[in-house]
Amino acid sequence: MISPDPLVRVTDLTTHFPIRRGLLRRTVGAVRAVDGVSFDIARGRTLGLVGESGCGKTTVGRSILRLVEPTGGSVQIGGSQIRSLRGDALRRMRQRMQIVFQDPYGSLNPRMTIRQILEEGLVIHRLGDAAARRERMLSALDRTGMPSVALDRYPHEFSGGQRQRIAIARALVLEPEFLVLDEPISALDVSIQAQVINLLVELREQLGLTYLFVSHDLGAVEYIADTVAVMYLGRIVEQAEAVELRRAALHPYTLALFSAVPSVELHRRRRRIVLPGDVPSPANPPPGCRFHPRCPLAEAVCRSVDPSATSHGGHTVSCHIATRFMAESENDVQAASARLSSSLAVAAAEPVR
Amino acid sequence: MAHRSSGFWAEAWRRYRRRPLGIAALGFVGLLVVIAVFAPAIAGTKPVLCRYKGRLYAPCLGYFDRRLEPAIFAKDKFRGTYPKNLAAKDPESWAIWPLVFQDPYRPVRADEWPGRPENPAMDQGHPTWSNLFGTDQGGVDVFAKMVHGTTIALLVGFVSMGIAGTIGIVVGAIGGFFGGWIDSVTSRLTEIVMCIPTLVLILAIVAIIEKPSIWHTMAIIGFTGWTGIARLTRGEFLRIRGSEYVTAARASGAGPLRIMVRHILPNALAPILVPITFGIAAAILTESGLSFLGFGSPPPSASWGSVLNGARSNLAMWWLVVFPGTAIFLTVLAYNLIGEGLQEATDPRLREARK
Numbered sequence: 264m265i266s267p268d269p270l271v272r273v274t275d276l277t278t279h280f281p282i283r284r285g286l287l288r289r290t291v292g293a294v295r296a297v298d299g300v301s302f303d304i305a306r307g308r309t310l311g312l313v314g315e316s317g318c319g320k321t322t323v324g325r326s327i328l329r330l331v332e333p334t335g336g337s338v339q340i341g342g343s344q345i346r347s348l349r350g351d352a353l354r355r356m357r358q359r360m361q362i363v364f365q366d367p368y369g370s371l372n373p374r375m376t377i378r379q380i381l382e383e384g385l386v387i388h389r390l391g392d393a394a395a396r397r398e399r400m401l402s403a404l405d406r407t408g409m410p411s412v413a414l415d416r417y418p419h420e421f422s423g424g425q426r427q428r429i430a431i432a433r434a435l436v437l438e439p440e441f442l443v444l445d446e447p448i449s450a451l452d453v454s455i456q457a458q459v460i461n462l463l464v465e466l467r468e469q470l471g472l473t474y475l476f477v478s479h480d481l482g483a484v485e486y487i488a489d490t491v492a493v494m495y496l497g498r499i500v501e502q503a504e505a506v507e508l509r510r511a512a513l514h515p516y517t518l519a520l521f522s523a524v525p526s527v528e529l530h531r532r533r534r535r536i537v538l539p540g541d542v543p544s545p546a547n548p549p550p551g552c553r554f555h556p557r558c559p560l561a562e563a564v565c566r567s568v569d570p571s572a573t574s575h576g577g578h579t580v581s582c583h584i585a586t587r588f589m590a591e592s593e594n595d596v597q598a599a600s601a602r603l604s605s606s607l608a609v610a611a612a613e614p615v616r
Numbered sequence: 617m618a619h620r621s622s623g624f625w626a627e628a629w630r631r632y633r634r635r636p637l638g639i640a641a642l643g644f645v646g647l648l649v650v651i652a653v654f655a656p657a658i659a660g661t662k663p664v665l666c667r668y669k670g671r672l673y674a675p676c677l678g679y680f681d682r683r684l685e686p687a688i689f690a691k692d693k694f695r696g697t698y699p700k701n702l703a704a705k706d707p708e709s710w711a712i713w714p715l716v717f718q719d720p721y722r723p724v725r726a727d728e729w730p731g732r733p734e735n736p737a738m739d740q741g742h743p744t745w746s747n748l749f750g751t752d753q754g755g756v757d758v759f760a761k762m763v764h765g766t767t768i769a770l771l772v773g774f775v776s777m778g779i780a781g782t783i784g785i786v787v788g789a790i791g792g793f794f795g796g797w798i799d800s801v802t803s804r805l806t807e808i809v810m811c812i813p814t815l816v817l818i819l820a821i822v823a824i825i826e827k828p829s830i831w832h833t834m835a836i837i838g839f840t841g842w843t844g845i846a847r848l849t850r851g852e853f854l855r856i857r858g859s860e861y862v863t864a865a866r867a868s869g870a871g872p873l874r875i876m877v878r879h880i881l882p883n884a885l886a887p888i889l890v891p892i893t894f895g896i897a898a899a900i901l902t903e904s905g906l907s908f909l910g911f912g913s914p915p916p917s918a919s920w921g922s923v924l925n926g927a928r929s930n931l932a933m934w935w936l937v938v939f940p941g942t943a944i945f946l947t948v949l950a951y952n953l954i955g956e957g958l959q960e961a962t963d964p965r966l967r968e969a970r971k
Contacts, residue, residue, distance in 0.1 A: 330863055357869040370860040374624050374882040383878075384868035417623065433864070 269303035270473045271310075271327070271441055276300045276336035278319075278326045282546060294546045296322040298497035299336070304490075306440075309467065309474040311488025311505065313481055313520065317542055319497040320477045321365075324443040327475065328360055329353060340441055358388050361434035365446035367426035371418035377404075377429055378414040384437045403436040404429075406469070407462060424455035428462065435466070444476045448483060460487055481524050485509060493517045496553045497545050503578040511600035513578065513585040515558050518604055536611045552583065559610035560584050560603075624962075628886070631961040638957030641950040648947065652766040655679065659716040659760035661724065663698055666711035676714065679764065697728055716757075718747065720764040720918050723755030743935055750935035752926040758939060761918040765940075768919040769947055772834055772903040773896035779838025781845055781892045785881075788849025793857055793876055803850070810843040814902065822911050830919070833906060837899045844891055852884035886962035893955030897948040904944050920944050 277300075279293035296319040304310045312320045326333040329345060338345040340360055348356055364370035371380055381400040385391065391399065401411050407428040418426055427447060434442055444463065448456040460483055466472060478484050484491055485505050492502040493516065501514040512518050519536040538557045543549055549556050555565040562584070570581045575589060575596055585603060592598040622630070632638055656676035657664045664676045668688070675698065678685030694701045699717075702709045717729045726734035732746055734755070741751030741758075749758035791802030818836045822828040856862060857880065865879050907921025908928075920940040927936035 325863075328867055330866055354869040354871075357867060362864070362867045364860045364864065366860060370864050372861040372865075372879055372883070375878075376623075383865065383870065387869045387874070430864075433868075437868070 268306070270306040270341055271302075271304040271475070272337075272339040273303075273323075273327060274301050274337045274339075276323065276326060276338060277334050278322050278331055279334045292546055294544075295497050295548060296545055297326060297333070298545075298548070300494070300497075300499050301336075302490075302492055302499065302502065304441075304473055304475060306473055307467070307471050308489045309476055309487055311484030311491040312475060312477045312494060313479060313484050313491060314494035315542055316479060317545070318494045319545065320479075320494050321445055323494070324362065324445050324475055324477050328357075328362055328443055330362070354387070358384070358390075358437045359439050360441045360443070361437060361439040362443040362445060363427070363430050363434050363447045366450050367423050367430050368418075368450070370430050371426055371433075373418055376415055376417055380418075380429070381414075381433055381436050384433065388437065390437075399436055399438075400432075403432040406435060406466060407432040422455075423451050424459060427451060427455075427459055431459075431462070431466070435470070438470075439472075441473045442475070444474055444478075446478050447476075449478065449480065456483070463487060481520055493520065496542060496548055498553060498581065499572075499579075500554065500582065501578075501580045507578055507596070511578075511597040513575075513580040513589070513596065513600055513603065514554075514582050515560055515584065515603065515607055516554050518600075518607055536607050538611075552581075554582075558584075559607055624882075624886075628958075628961040632957050635957050635960070637953050638961075641953035641957070644946065644950040645954065648766050648770055651763060652770050655764045655766060657714050659718050659720065659757070659763040660714040661696070661698060661717060661719040661728070663702070663711035663713055666698075666702060666709060668702060668709045669706050670708075679720075696722075697725075699729060716748070716759060716763075718757035718760040720756065720760040723751065724757065738930070741933070741935075749939045750933070752923065752933075752936060753930065758923060758935060761923055762920060762940060762943060765918045765920045765923070768830055768903070769900055769944075772830070772837070772919075773900050773951065775831075775834040776837035776841060776899040777892050777895045779835065780842040780895060781888075782842075783839070784842035784845025785849050785888060787842065788846035788851075789853050789876055789881065789884075791846070792850035792853025793872065793880065795854070795857075799850070802846070806843045806846045806850075809840060812840050814840045815906070818906060819911055828911075830903075833903055834899075837902055841895060841899065845888060845895070848891060849884060849888055852887060853880055856880045856883050886958070890955050890959045890962075893951055893958060897951035897955070900944065900951070901948055904940075 276297055277295070278297040279295050281290045282292040282294060283289065284291045298319070300323055302310060312323060314320045322331055325331040327338050327340075327345065329348070333346060340356070343356055345356065378400065381403060382396055385396045385399060390396065400414065404411060404413060409425065409428050409432060413421070413429065418429070421429065431447075447463065448459050451459060463474070464487055467474060474487070476484060476487055488505050490502065491505050491508050492499045493514065494500070495516050501508070501512065501517045508517065509521070512521055516538075519538050522536040536559070538559075540557050543553070543556060550569075551567045552558070552561070552565040552570050555561040558565065564583050568583070570583050570586070572579050572581045573586050573589075575594060578596060580586070585599065588599040588603050589596070592602060651658065656662065656679040660676055660679055662675040662678055662685070663673075665672065665674050673686045673688070675685050675689060689698075692701070692705055698711065702711055717732070718724055723735040723737065724732065726732075735741065735747060735751050735757060737751065737755035738753050741747060741755065743750040747757050747759065749762065751757055752761070787802050787806065791799040814837060817840060818833060821832060821836055825832060853876070862875055862879055865875050870879070903919065904921035904924065907919045908924045910925055920943050923936055923940040927933055
């Protein structure tokens with residue numbers, strides 16, 4: 264999305280992990296976990312990043328925060344070039360960008376009380392005296408719906424949902440502008456998921472937070488995100504406003520994802536598109552379009568030419584077929600999406616092997 | 617929810633307390649500490665407290681360090697024998713004596729204590745009421761020697777494992793946390809030190825050093841015995857480094873030192889403490905072995921192993937084997953039981969298996 268003054272601007276981000284082998288630990292290749300990802304997030308908005316496990320969506324979040332060192336591209340948050348920050352400057356920046364992890368059982372140090380966990384960031388950034396720190400901790404707990412008695416307890420005394428609230432409180436206590444939510448509800452019981460996601464929406468409204476919401480759950484992403492980016496094998500294949508994407512997805516992969524979301528509305532139930540095979544290894548991505556080995560509509564051009572992103576009024580898609588369908592339907596996104604959807608259903612119905 | 621939240625170590629202690637053997641072992645080591653601290657009051661020939669020429673003195677402190685013995689007794693030519701001298705040189709004097717009037721460094725002479733005969737020497741010194749554990753070839757009381765040797769047995773364990781634990785944890789933590797070439801360097805260093813045979817090194821050093829003391833032995837055991845601890849620490853740090861709470865700490869801006877000390881070490885400590893406890897037992901055995909061979913603490917300091925050494929020349933003196941041997945055995949057993957208890961109290965996997 265092109266917005267005039269985004270809080271977060273990621274341009275052509277790549278994160279490759281070297282594969283080392285042998286006695287001399289020579290680099291023999293690279294896992295291209297993130298391979299040229301670009302997006303903007305406007306202040307106060309939420310970008311949802313969806314994709315299968317292993318597509319690199321978690322690495323995108325961590326690369327932006329420099330928890331994993333990116334190998335290329337640029338990340339700008341509030342005007343600062345994150346990739347060029349060193350030492351103290353990076354540490355100061357960390358106060359403005361925080362993260363909530365997927366597993367609330369792994370993300371809280373079992374040997375620390377909630378007080379110690381919440382206080383650590385404040386101590387590191389030298390924010391306030393003891394009384395002021397206590398005030399901030401209590402307010403963060405209060406915002407996340409946790410009682411103040413939680414302070415002197417240990418993580419193991421809380422349930423998964425409560426732990427995730429504490430993890431959110433830890434992120435909030437530093438009063439950041441930008442939060443990476445790395446599958447924050449995936450490890451929780453379904454009954455708790457709604458509570459936590461509503462809490463996140465509430466906090467965004469109250470505090471004017473900007474989110475990068477990473478998830479494999481398209482339903483949750485649609486609910487919380489303003490814009491959705493779909494990732495496949497280290498690349499963003501389609502990106503659009505949440506409503507637009509729901510109404511008129513253009514990438515075969517996005518359509519397949521949507522067809523897998525269970526729906527209670529009978530008239531909206533679509534035919535399930537089952538993709539053959541597995542996600543290829545990001546260490547050795549296929550040539551041409553990365554999705555072609557699993558795409559029911561793949562043609563010769565898909566196997567050789569890597570599609571570039573084409574934008575149709577804020578709706579970006581990287582797919583030869585979709586671009587052609589768009590041209591054939593005179594740039595009517597909805598018509599192209601419907602045609603694509605039906606040809607997919609036909610193609611996927613045929614035996615693949 | 618009125619209960620107070622208990623931390624990891626409070627929980628571990630609660631589980632440890634359930635094991636009677638572990639508690640007994642802890643009690644035994646506690647007893648040894650008490651014996652070591654009060655050794656001069658338990659066995660000795662110097663008054664615990666005495667009044668001499670109008671002033672109070674505690675000559676028994678001389679057992680800890682020669683310089684702590686009040687100078688006035690040397691000036692008045694006591695020559696280390698107190699009972700008669702005190703009475704002869706100051707009729708007004710009084711003294712509180714140790715429980716057992718026997719000296720760990722010299723045989724007690726005839727009539728030194730009213731009505732007590734001279735300590736028997738050689739194989740005549742079997743246990744009697746005046747020599748509870750018998751005497752060695754030179755006529756020195758074995759009980760007194762062993763009471764005063766307790767300090768060495770404890771110190772050997774704590775000092776050498778203190779050194780080994782510190783080096784091991786630091787080296788392992790650095791290697792495991794930073795990885796890469798730093799890890800290669802520390803790992804190779806660990807492997808090299810692992811190749812050094814401790815016993816041979818000690819023998820060599822003892823041969824080179826002019827005045828070898830028990831401290832040299834402890835230092836060598838410590839400087840060679842850290843490898844296992846380093847490897848374990850490295851593994852733990854490697855494991856915990858990748859955990860999400862460490863990533864969360866990095867996201868909060870925590871530096872390497874803070875992450876290592878505040879986040880990783882507390883979670884890695886329990887499994888590291890177990891081999892340290894076993895190491896204490898091993899160090900005591902090593903020292904005893906060295907003393908038995910005659911390379912341990914040189915006289916006059918007395919260790920349990922050096923008492924055993926006396927039995928080498930005369931096997932008929934069974935009391936020189938049985939008493940120190942039992943003491944060494946029990947101490948090593950106690951440390952091993954403590955280590956095992958610690959392991960069971962802190963390792964969640966073992967706990968599950970025992971349920």
